[in-house]
Amino acid sequence: MSETTTDLTLFEQLGGEAAVDAAVDAFYRKVLSDYRINRFFDGADMDTLAAKQKAFLTMAFGGPNNYSGKDMRDAHAKFVKMGLDDSHFDAVVEKLAETLIELGVSQELIAQVGAIAETTRADILGK
Amino acid sequence: MARIKFKDQTVIAENNETVLQSLLRSNIQVPYGCQQGVCQSCLMRSLDNTPPSSSQTGLKETQQKQNYFLPCICLPENDMTVALPNAEKTWLEAEVIEKKALSINVILLKIKSKEPLTFFAGQFVNLRNNDVIRSYSIANTPNLSHELAFHIRILPDGKFSRFVADDLEIGMPLSFSHAQGSCHYLEGKSEQPLLLIGTGTGLAPLYGILKDALLTHKHQGEIHLFHGSRDESGLYLEEKLTALTQNYPNFHYTPCLSGEVNNEKYTKGRANEIALKQFPKLKDWCVYLCGQPEMVLQTKRATYLLGASLKDIYIDAFSS
Ligand SMILES: Cc1cc2nc3c(=O)[nH]c(=O)nc-3n(C[C@H](O)[C@H](O)[C@H](O)COP(=O)(O)OP(=O)(O)OC[C@H]3O[C@@H](n4cnc5c(N)ncnc54)[C@H](O)[C@@H]3O)c2cc1C
Ligand code: HEM
Numbered sequence: 001m002s003e004t005t006t007d008l009t010l011f012e013q014l015g016g017e018a019a020v021d022a023a024v025d026a027f028y029r030k031v032l033s034d035y036r037i038n039r040f041f042d043g044a045d046m047d048t049l050a051a052k053q054k055a056f057l058t059m060a061f062g063g064p065n066n067y068s069g070k071d072m073r074d075a076h077a078k079f080v081k082m083g084l085d086d087s088h089f090d091a092v093v094e095k096l097a098e099t100l101i102e103l104g105v106s107q108e109l110i111a112q113v114g115a116i117a118e119t120t121r122a123d124i125l126g127k
Numbered sequence: 128m129a130r131i132k133f134k135d136q137t138v139i140a141e142n143n144e145t146v147l148q149s150l151l152r153s154n155i156q157v158p159y160g161c162q163q164g165v166c167q168s169c170l171m172r173s174l175d176n177t178p179p180s181s182s183q184t185g186l187k188e189t190q191q192k193q194n195y196f197l198p199c200i201c202l203p204e205n206d207m208t209v210a211l212p213n214a215e216k217t218w219l220e221a222e223v224i225e226k227k228a229l230s231i232n233v234i235l236l237k238i239k240s241k242e243p244l245t246f247f248a249g250q251f252v253n254l255r256n257n258d259v260i261r262s263y264s265i266a267n268t269p270n271l272s273h274e275l276a277f278h279i280r281i282l283p284d285g286k287f288s289r290f291v292a293d294d295l296e297i298g299m300p301l302s303f304s305h306a307q308g309s310c311h312y313l314e315g316k317s318e319q320p321l322l323l324i325g326t327g328t329g330l331a332p333l334y335g336i337l338k339d340a341l342l343t344h345k346h347q348g349e350i351h352l353f354h355g356s357r358d359e360s361g362l363y364l365e366e367k368l369t370a371l372t373q374n375y376p377n378f379h380y381t382p383c384l385s386g387e388v389n390n391e392k393y394t395k396g397r398a399n400e401i402a403l404k405q406f407p408k409l410k411d412w413c414v415y416l417c418g419q420p421e422m423v424l425q426t427k428r429a430t431y432l433l434g435a436s437l438k439d440i441y442i443d444a445f446s447s
């Protein structure tokens with residue numbers, strides 16, 4: 001029955017690159033507005049950070065990316081030194097879920113995005 | 128098969144080969160990163176044909192109009208002459224045609240290019256005096272006589288600005304670069320509200336953008352300009368701007384003074400703070416921020432958090 005949907009990857013079901021573009025603006029705003037995590041995002045150039053958020057979302061949406069676990073470890077190592085822990089990780093995943101709800105994405109797909117994010121937890125937190 | 132011309136080399140892109148792949152295959156060194164159109168580190172500009180729009184995803188609209196594209200996701204449809212951003216280094220020649228004081232420390236400088244020019248009001252060019260090169264924003268709109276106008280703030284020990292004040296005279300030659308930057312008016316969104324915030328000579332690009340919007344493109348949405356200065360003399364276009372508000376009901380001008388205020392026509396405080404107090408919801412607005420770098424970067428973040436989309440925030444930080 002649902003052949004057409006199951007043939008599509010998660011990334012495609014979410015709407016591909018256009019969905020990432022739609023999500024990045026709202027997601028990044030949420031992250032910068034959340035006092036629990038925004039200190040990690042201070043200082044850096046906003047356009048650069050937004051481009052990296054796009055990379056983040058593409059990855060979380062199961063889209064094409066070239067990041068290895070080690071890349072993720074290296075990219076976040078300086079934040080682990082600043083005290084990055086599970087609570088911050090959970091907050092980011094929460095912001096991601098809120099963004100997807102606002103974009104009208106189904107609970108089922110949101111759960112899949114959450115599961116992908118979860119696979120990166122150890123690397124992000126340098127465990 | 129398309130021919131890709133880069134500097135003095137030409138390579139032929141094979142079928143299903145991106146512009147980046149063709150260049151790298153031919154041992155032409157250009158910067159690149161993700162190779163999937165995300166990181167934008169390979170950004171290039173086509174100097175002739177319009178690049179395929181799929182190679183412009185994620186770029187600002189102003190960049191798209193100027194034929195910027197991402198070679199890593201560009202399967203060329205036509206021959207293209209490509210260049211790295213800002214790599215079109217040639218200097219153009221102009222003649223000084225006007226120089227007058229706009230206030231005690233701001234000079235209006237007008238130059239006339241010896242050859243035809245393409246630019247948007249609000250972009251900037253580099254001006255050169257021997258080895259001193261400085262950027263200045265274009266305060267006028269494109270015109271048939273190829274003239275460029277600048278508002279130059281004279282700094283006490285400023286190398287270039289003192290040269291303008293003390294040495295430059297009408298009739299003298301001046302070298303300048305092609306216009307650069309994405310801080311300019313965008314056609315096609317005539318109803319969008321515009322927020323323009325500038326400090327000091329940050330008014331120069333805003334004035335160009337404003338005239339482009341009102342006079343050239345008959346912008347219909349509300350336009351709010353906040354100009355900030357420490358003292359009254361810094362509000363150097365007050366008369367002209369006030370006159371514009373009388374002819375264009377959708378244009379609003381708020382002169383702000385961070386120093387002492389002795390006249391009720393001025394609002395006391397910093398231009399960016401006053402503007403955001405008045406407009407705390409900026410969803411769907413287009414924002415232009417020009418002048419002092421700290422003000423610009425801080426306000427960029429603030430306007431984004433108030434709802435403006437990042438692609439709708441254009442800045443010119445006058446960093447020296
Ligand atoms: C994209 C862009 C657009 C610009 N557009 C304009 C414009 O339209 N109009 C304009 O007037 N300028 C503009 N500027 C700034 C301009 O490029 C020069 O930096 C400025 O004119 C000073 O150059 P100068 O050679 O006179 O001074 P410099 O010799 O470079 O500096 C002299 C001294 O003044 C100090 N100084 C430098 N800038 C300032 C400042 N803003 N306030 C106080 N002290 C300072 C320096 O630290 C130094 O000690 C722009 C800059 C950029 C990057
Ligand atoms: C949920 C799992 C996460 C994933 C999949 C992820 C993924 C990414 C990716 C792909 C990048 C870009 C790396 C680069 O190209 O340099 C990045 C950068 C970044 N991440 Fe994460 N991230 C996650 C969690 C977090 C958390 C919890 C924080 C902090 C609260 C965080 C803060 C940052 C910051 C600040 C950057 C920018 C780094 C820089 O500018 O160098 N990330 N992340």
